[in-house]
Amino acid sequence: MTSFSPPPVDAVAPEPVPAAGGAAGGPRPSAIVIGGGIAGLASAALLARDGYAVTLLERQDTVGGRAGVWERDGFRFDTGPSWYLMPEVFDHFYRLLGTSAAEQLDLTRLAPGYRVYFEGDPSEQTTTFDIADNRDDNLALFESIEPGSGPRMARYLDSARDTYEMAKKRFLYTTFESFTPLVKRDVLSRTPRLARLLLEPLDRFAARFVTDNRLRQVLGYPAVFLGSSPFLTPSMYHLMSHLDMEDGVLYPQGGFTRVIETIADLARAEGVDIRTGSSVTSIRTEPAGSGRAVARGVEYRDAAGVTHELAADVVVSAADLHHTETSLLPYSLQTYPQKYWDDTLAGPSALLLYLGVEGGLPELEHHTLFFTSDWHDNFGRIFPGTRGSAHTETSVPNPASLYVCRPSATDAGVAPEGSENIFVLVPIPADPDLGAGGVDGAGDERIERLADLAIEQIGAWAGIPDLASRITVRRTIGPADFARDLNAWKGTALGPAHTLRQSAFFRAGNVSKKVAGLYYAGGSTIPGIGLPMCLISAEILVKRLRGDVSTGPLPEPLTATVQSNGSASTGGTARRAPARSRRR
Template sequence: MPARAALMALDPASERDLARYLDSAGATYDLALRRFLYSSFDSMRPFLAREVLGGLPRLARMLLRSLDGEIRAHTRESRLRRLLGYPAVFLGGSPLRVPGMYHLMSHLDVDEGVLYPMGGFAAVVQSFVRLAEAAGAELHTGARVESIMTVDGRARGVRYRDADGALRTQLADLVVTTADLHHVDTQLLDARHRERDERWWARRDPGPGAVLAMLGVRGRLPQLAHHTLLLADDWEGAFVSVASTATGFPTNPSLYIGKPSETDPDVAPPDHENLFVLVPVAADTTTGHGGIDGAGDPRVERFVDGVIAQIASWTGANDLADRIVVRRTVTPADFAGELSSWRGSALGPAHTLRQSAFFRAPNASRRTAGLLHAGGSTIPGIGVPMCLISAELVLKRVRGDRSASPVAEPVGARA
């Protein structure tokens, strides 16, 4: 059954309202793609178009009403409320707080469909490596930048530790960061060149953290699809437990379970499954580190044991725990330690109203010339597609392109 029809079947009495919701999601996605996502918001010209000005009342309503409010204006069915609202997690937020404009996510999930790269996301990374090297880029893996060098108020390169631990210097005319902006501000720049201080960050929402469980399982799991959501009955309480002010682990979490071995035979040995379990938790680094095959902090491993038991109970895969042959856990503390993620956030600053579009951190430093930013902390936002667009926005800025459109030709088309 097509996804739209399956949703309608959950609430036949609201079929017309749900159709309007999904049609609105498609129209909002189209408008965002043409007028907002590819803009650095440093020129007002793209937003003076008739379709934007004419749609201001509707846009204002969707910005001021939460995603949950937008959903409940079209259906009161509790399962639909949760299904349509859960994508807010992948925006680093809660459907109770992110603007209703983000109902556009439902257009991608329901009408466009979800794509999967064969070989997993490692294959995507490898394709970027090939493209970069073919374009003449020299990649230094296993290196960690320790500071951004500045001369007379301009970025002039970076100091970094290479894979062997040696301190090295790389001079540059332009520095582009893709690291977490809090890390850039507080660790890589000296005080004179910092864009935002700790008081600024204290007023921002880091978005939720996550506990990840990567599991190799012997035998098949027909109870799970490639994508499975197990959503808590206490919808509001589940999001309160992962809010920016919360600590610790939730007691009744919602879960996302990916089973790529359903689609891709190369990600697991024959007659085995590959599971990726994502559990939204508070962005709290004090809960401990994960580890391999149960070697993480005891509190973490007990929590993951409970998550595995929850999956078994809710899906009927009763012997799941006994069939796990590979296990790795990751926590907010690991995100902070390995990726320098602010407060251990899993995705980046939440897409609340004050952290979206015009209000999100810009991609060019106002204090340091020649310092640009890409990645989930800056515009347009979090998620792999958004981060790729952020790189394109950097390219447009370097070229002096102030439009709200994608780059017209392939990046490699210019010498």
């Protein structure tokens, strides 16, 4: 390996953005996007479509962030997201760029949507069942397990659909820069109901429709995908049940890395300059008076260790918000300083396992969930102080409720013939001290021991006694990996948990209050966690830059409003583009 010494701190190579206006002097205003995860790629693509000259800087050697890929011995593993929900959000994003999900992806509908294994004695209760890909079969399933629950669940799903549609229409695609557009009849007429859904936790809400613990768990587990617990997540998020129990679950052939590839390709087609191996070390600003500043660009270090200055009119950070605020800005310019994070609840971290297994695994569906019987204990260990829990400090649940993905059930290209590809996610506390993973058991001792326990649990509950002996490829990821590789606050796998005070307009906004021209995108900010939310975050970034306070999606395809002189046009009404010194 060739070694090198980093340049001295003052060895900075100034570098203008090609074809950039404003500070860089070219015909078009320029934008820098920090982070090449899905939010960063989507933001870069839409900004370029809107008329900006965009440079994207990604610290890793490849783009994707959490939605990465790892390959070994003929196995190809998605390293993060694995549920394709809210398909209309993906399709809308593609249509903004003049294409469609159908043109970009080969989507397969999963039937069943997923399988669930429950802790317990098979002689005393049903310990496994499948959630179908349609409403009628799922209502029949609930009725068969808890007689009389079918009509109640029909009302639950009706409510979930109505809440989901209302969220898309009024809450997901808004910057919350103004609340006036929310003062509409459809919102006002639902105010008492919306207030109850915000104040009542998901678990308690679900318990009013079903009493069987297994069914309550099926309705409550989507909280985990929101980085939270069913005892903490507002029941507003029962809308998730519409997605998996009625809308159905899809899978993009080639895996979620294929989604990333398509968005990166579209960004490049729009003219985005994607630079990997480029680690941003600071956001450059100039004073603007009254304790405020103006973003002027960034300083970053390339793969060879050379430090560069890159000028721009707009800076967008799609990196972890805690890292952006506390590491890339001085304290005086932080909208969300450390004291903000001290009062913020982190979503769980995760133990991730990527396993190549010899032979078939018919006991597992494409998506399989394993639920412990005592969720107060399980979630109370991850979120101490949770209602009903006696835990006051974090600890790792054992056994744990966990998730297994077997993409080789649907996609022959992710594993060699005669073998299976499985991805395991075990929610654990957000604590980097729990350790890092490794390949073939080379991770920290505690992480590898937890991985052994998870493999043993899956084998025992699913009736695969020889699972461990059939593993030919093994890699683990722990909280320390999230902190090191993704600059993830507290090593969380997802971001700030979706609790009442961390959802909707209570969540961190997408614009700096102290640095004009600095904006945010991704799961740390509005609207929240998940690939669809990250795509929406890119769209509401564009809306924020345009001063668009509407609550719905933008018209398709996206039409450029930023012009070469730095002005912006909105429906024929010319107005000045957000200048770097513009006050909000």
